[in-house]
Amino acid sequence: MNRMSTNFKLSRRSFLKGTAAVAAAAGAGWAGLKAPGWLQPATAAPPGVQEKVVRTICSPNCWQTCNHLVTVRDGRVVKTAPAPMPDREYDRICLRGLSHIQRIYHPDRLKYPMRRTGARGEGKWERISWDQAFNMIADKFKELRSQYGPQAVAVVHQSGNYGVLNGGYAGAYRFAGILESVLASGSVDQAIPTGFAAALGMGIFDAYSNECADWVNARTIILWGSACAESQINEWHFIQEAVEKGAHLVVIDPIYTTTAQKARTWVNLRPGSDTAFALGMLNIIISNKLYDADYALNNTCAPFLVREDTRLFVREKEKPLVWDTVTSRAVPFDTPGIKPALEGDFAVSGVKCRTVFARLKENVRDYTPEKVAELTGVKAELVTRVATLLATNRPGGIKFGFGADRYHHADLLGQALITLLGLTGNIGKSGNILGMFFAGFDPMVYNAGWLFPAGTFPKVLPLIQLQDTIIKQNPYPIKALYITCSNLLVQTTERNKWLKEVWPKVDFVVAVDQFFNNTLNYADLILPAAHYYETEEVVLAGDVPYIMYRQKAVDPVGEAKPDWEIYKGIASRLGFSQYFGTIEEESAKWLDVPLLRQQGITYQRLRQEQAIRFLPKPYIPWQDGKFKTPTGRLEFYLEKKVKEGEELPVFKWPLEAGPDNPLAAKYPLTLITRHEKFRIHSQYENQPWLRELNPEPVADLNPGEAQKRGIADGAMVEVFNDRGHVVLKCRYNEAIPPGVVHIQQGWWYYPAGHHQELTHANFKANTLNYSFFDVRVDVKKA
């Protein structure tokens, strides 16, 4: 019996509906594609064609940095294909990478510098030369610097390009450092990593996990708030291969994503309740004695004694003490020949204390499966199942995505996750996954000598504090913004505040990009940036273990320039040209760091080989059980958070999303704006092929929620709260739980308003992170 044939309707109608191409095929609608003039007949293929294939790199912040083979025919890009990598399991491309020809030759591509002639946002522009543009910027910067000091200028960057010089990373740092300007960046994706990496003694985006190629050896994989099959498409096959070898895949996500669909166990918990589930797992692992006692005693802070009064470690000459059960006394944790106690109450010189493990046990005691079920809305049995899998079906790992990161206390989830991995001994072995594999920033961005050659530095400002800084003109008198690698008004919160309170305070907004996105519309001067294929440089690794070199495949379209050349043009007019050599010179200098030098990785070699492995193969950190913390142990007890009562993971409902939140009466829905496969953040938004598949923004609502409000499938709705609104079509979608409205993040334009009008910039001091999903709204017919 062939079930497939009957279940899929193969009629023309369902085909077209199935691909959302119906409007396109019928020549009608083109919802979201604003300029029908794009549709021009193809030219005939020219005779006697010249063809070359160039190896280069796609590098938006999906962090998969795929190496592409680009075919150039008669000077134009005609094809992109995956390039062979040194380890073939890292050969990769995706639907977006395959659409680059549309991005490069897009009719809306920004080709020249332009100056605003009408009011901000009115859309009136005049073409100017690069010389005029550079002079305008230099004159304005000079004027502001002399009147208010160098911090009157703020360089603003996000993650639009992993290119070292042209991306927001090293290049922007040098530019801002030379200018001594403010450098506003970050504040995204950093709450869970803050809590997680602290225990390891690592930076938040360091290479702390086993590389993806090793994930195939996992027996339990927990994807926590990660829709990997959509947002990191090229990491998916490693997980799938583990599953084919028998791994149990758990997906923790309120939404029935494509990733959740692939899970053996789907934990559809309530938005923002993740840490409660993690504490429930810790409780099961501790009370059922499923932990790896050897690992906990020898490699983690579990036996360290904590004073009952100050809740700090009991120390002797800086060294935390443990209770030796052989001699019944407290000794430094690294004393040879001791048998430390894992649990117990002790007194050391009259001070009451107990072990970290005992404190943790007490902390999580109340998180019984039944209590967790109440908090998270999932079956109690799931807590036990997932905890038991992680502890007993080893090796295992937890890969976090940034779904759960977008809530106020997400750092506590990070703390809980690393504690889970530590107690279950799922660290340092083949098949372990420690949060996320990110090789990118490790050896490189920290080339501080290169970044700041003049000994002058930028004032680094977390992006989430930029709005208030400008409004208050404190602590910096910011009057000009230089925005690069960022669609700021689409990728940060409180859009109304930007436009109504921030923008009036700034005299001059320069924005560098490839399209008139929703940020450029509100700038005063816009500069056309080169595409990934239109320049050469070193590219940060992302989730592959290579140092990589991007080749230039074609000249920039129009007068577009690589970001580095733009920095250089401005800096030279301000008297700083000596710090902006050619891309070639600067790449070579930048690469000259000990980690690479020791491996014989030079600029010349890199240009030739283009992708060179710089991490051991396989990359499995922490095999020796030594961490980068002061004690060398996994320190999941964070003394620096004693004041907040967060030295161990605790559960706190987020700011808005909790079910009993006071706002819930007025705004019964929470807003989730997730990443889907059609874009990387706001990049590729206007790609015609991707729009054929995903034509326009929709508000996904569970049909029950929609019907309660009298909203029909396909009707226009307004999503609103006190901060703002957005108007768009409603789509009935059973994948979305009741109580949630979902909009794909990254859309530039809506019929009215914007989803970033609904979000807020409230942050937790230790994470400085945007809580994009910690937002309450309601929906009504528009």
Add this chain to the structure above:
Amino acid sequence: MAKKYGMVIDLKRCIGCHTCAVACKLENNVPMGMFWNRVLTREASSIDLPQGNYPNLSREYLPVACQHCENAPCVKVCPVGATYKDPEGRVLINYERCIGCRYCMTACPYNARVFNWQEPVRIPAHDYGSAGVPQRKRGIVEKCSFCEQLVNAGGEPFCVTCCPARARKFGDLNDPDSEVARLIRERHGERLLEDRGTKPQVYYLR
């Protein structure tokens, strides 16, 4: 024995990402508004929508292009012999011969063919994809060729090369040692609408 090209698509691996669909458009110079290769979502009115009620849900993707039927109805109905079965088991179209009668489209139970109702519209405006992809004009039918231009040069179809989930395999069904033959055997490959007697050369694993 002569070759019989075929494809295997592992639906357990498939994540419905449409990479194959876009790869196909790029490689084969397919105009706007058309797909030779589409990724369907089972029983859904819009892509990615699941079946059932939250949280008791299921979802399945089905990538569909020409099935290169062994017993191809499109070949039989073509009045001018433009559609033919080639010696290596592919169903191909001689675009020079096609008169645009669209009998083949009616005959194909898989809706695998698309018609150029208007002058082909391309973004960008220049021809893209591999050299050697035949031109198609207004008024003719087109479809998947198993990337003839790549396979004849010793390569594989571009959708197979690009699939991030490694869900697609291509090879010779007549060679019992080929990966495709082995997968079909070991995992009981199924074909679409087997009751039609078309004998597709594309197999699905579930």
